[in-house]
Amino acid sequence: MSSLGRLPLSIKLPLLTAAMMVLVGAVASQQVLRALARVQDERVQELAQLHVEGLSVALGPLVLRHDIWEVYDTLVRASEGTEGRRMILTAVAGDAGRVLAATDPRRVPVDSAIADLSVGAAALEDLTVGGANPVLRLLAPLTYQGRTVGQIVTELDVSDLLTERRQALIYLILGNAFAVGVLAFAGYLAMRKMLRPVTTLARQMTETRGAPRPIPATGIPRGDGELARLARTYNSMVGAVAAKAEAERRLAERERFVALGRLSSSLAHEINNPLGGLLNATDTIRNFPDRPEVVRQSADLLDRGLRHLRDVTRVALEQNRLDDGDRQLASEDFEDLRLLIQPEVSRQGLDLGWSVVLSPETANRLAAGPVRQIVLNLLLNACAAAEHGGRIGLSAATGNDQLSIEVSDTGVGMPKSALDRLLTDAPLSPGGGVGLRLVRDLTTGLQGYIVHERVGGVTCIRVILGPNSEAPDA
CATH class of the missing domain: 3.30.565.10 (Histidine kinase-like ATPase, C-terminal domain)
Known part of the structure; x- marks a missing residue:
């Protein structure tokens, strides 16, 4: 979660949009699959109902007479029809629950109990295509002239319907993934374009290297939208900061000269006092040139005074230098x-x-x-x-x-x-x-x-x- 928070807005928004699209796609796919399942169930129930009603009309009298060969012949002919191709097995029992005939006599022998075959069978209204089992088993009453004369058990092959459902699921997944990818990429490009002024503003603010830089005119969006006003406001702030910095620089320079002026007045006294002594020493040398010890003492005084003045002026010049930052x-x-x-x-x-x-x-x-x-x-x-x-x-x-x-x-x-x-x-x-x-x-x-x-x-x-x-x- 913390790594997602560090992503830029131009990536987070398309990702959020893609996540919402995945959610919407999942819900829509679920609805499509439910609709497909409902249609398939209705098709299977309709086909099974037609099969049972047709057999009931054809087999009713035969079952009442217990005419096994006619029942078998009718079942075989019914299984060869278009609707019968889905019916992989059909067995008919009389009112006693014993099998009269089946399309596969070896699997369902005559006179066997129909109850053994009807295990796991569903009624017509409960018949549904679901799960991974490609065979559905139907148990329905055989009705003739308003009364039940026997039972019909039919196995239906629905493998093609399951394949159709799986293919629909695959197509939905691939289609949703493609749509999400394309729209997320388009959203990323759109967001990058829309947020380009914000990115430029952030870059100008973080890459200032000590002084903020204004956004170029080409980087300001056209019109009077929020981002355009934000960029112009930032440029105004940059101008104000530059003006403030320049004013402070001038004030600092003025303060520097004020400080030097205060020092100059003090240094004037510092220099003026030794000058009086130095002038006295020169007068002494002029008045007593023939006395070496007096000349020597006066020369020493001149040397000390001049050295002091040299130190004072050197320090003043050193303090006033503007290129002193590298020493x-x-x-x-x-x-x-x-x-x-x-x-x-x-x-x-x-x-x-x-x-x-x-x-x-x-x-x-x-x-x-x-x-x-x-x-x-x-x-x-x-x-x-x-x-x-x-x-x-x-x-x-x-x-x-x-x-x-x-x-x-x-x-x-x-x-x-x-x-x-x-x-x-x-x-x-x-x-x-x-x-x-x-x-x-x-x-x-x-x-x-x-x-x-x-x-x-x-x-x-x-x-x-x-x-x-x-x-x-x-």
């Missing part, structure tokens, strides 16, 4: 993120907790770009939520071939709209950025999941990435 994740990526987020932490006077323990074998299975974007967005949201003087934390660790990233803050907690963006695929409500939805999309793309907790005044967002990552039951 593997490493511990240095988290150090870059720490350097990027440090100006924001310092500006708001936040306390930053940082713990990164990575296994190279696990980390190298993940692309650096998406992971960096996930962590940066969560850290920026944590900084905004913690407010001035708060505490944020990042913990990254590997285990069981998975990477666990946990970002926490001591803010007031995330509103429901933010949680919907982070934890569900609900449509984005007006207002607010899409950074949290970007985190969800990137996590889903890496086959991971997100867990939100609020314990003891601390909000914790945990992202689990890696093979076989499945969200725990709610």
Whole structure:
């Protein structure tokens, strides 16, 4: 039954139709066989009645006189007629129940008891062609001038009627099987044609490879039927999904530049402070070119400051790269993120907790770009939520071939709209950025999941990435 449930509709419906046709054919065949049996029984009863009535008229006086030779001669002549060819044996007895004559004297001797021959015989009204016995036995009274003067026992050969019934059964079976096969095949072709739009719709929905595709105009049925409206509705939905995806992509891109703008303002302070020291060092070198130790100290200061500026600009450029998806994740990526987020932490006077323990074998299975974007967005949201003087934390660790990233803050907690963006695929409500939805999309793309907790005044967002990552039951 379960295997039948997995069959496509274009096969199940013709099979159901074929089963109903088999049932109807079986009932119709039964009715035909019953009608044929009724006709055959009427023919045999009519023939037997004519045989008995004819013998009664011819043999009545002979039986009264017990004229054995005349009775035998009459029986032989009657058996040679057209009706008598079906009568393979006829025996006549007098009123005493003793046989006077029979068409086969050796089988039924004269003066034998007619009762021995009449065992299993049926009356005229009960005579019926049935079963596998090709011989019917009839027991009828011999009536002459209104009174019974003897008995007649006749055996009838009905083998031809049984053959006719078997042939009719075979023809019915073959005819029904042929009709069922032809009509089932025609039904299959018709259903395939009628369900072709549904098959096309199912294929378009299951073979999207990440993006739904509209049904071509040639695949939409003509007219304004249900299937045509279904196909047009699906194409409208595909267009709406594509428009929504494009809008979300643009919003995500906007959010990315907003985040970079926030970082740029912080990095400007990070770069501006060392520049003052570097300018002082150059002034010192100009003013004291004849003092080697002062020049050396100033040069060292210049070297350290320039190296720091180089690191800051390298990290900023690395974060802004769009073709970073193929590079593997490493511990240095988290150090870059720490350097990027440090100006924001310092500006708001936040306390930053940082713990990164990575296994190279696990980390190298993940692309650096998406992971960096996930962590940066969560850290920026944590900084905004913690407010001035708060505490944020990042913990990254590997285990069981998975990477666990946990970002926490001591803010007031995330509103429901933010949680919907982070934890569900609900449509984005007006207002607010899409950074949290970007985190969800990137996590889903890496086959991971997100867990939100609020314990003891601390909000914790945990992202689990890696093979076989499945969200725990709610």
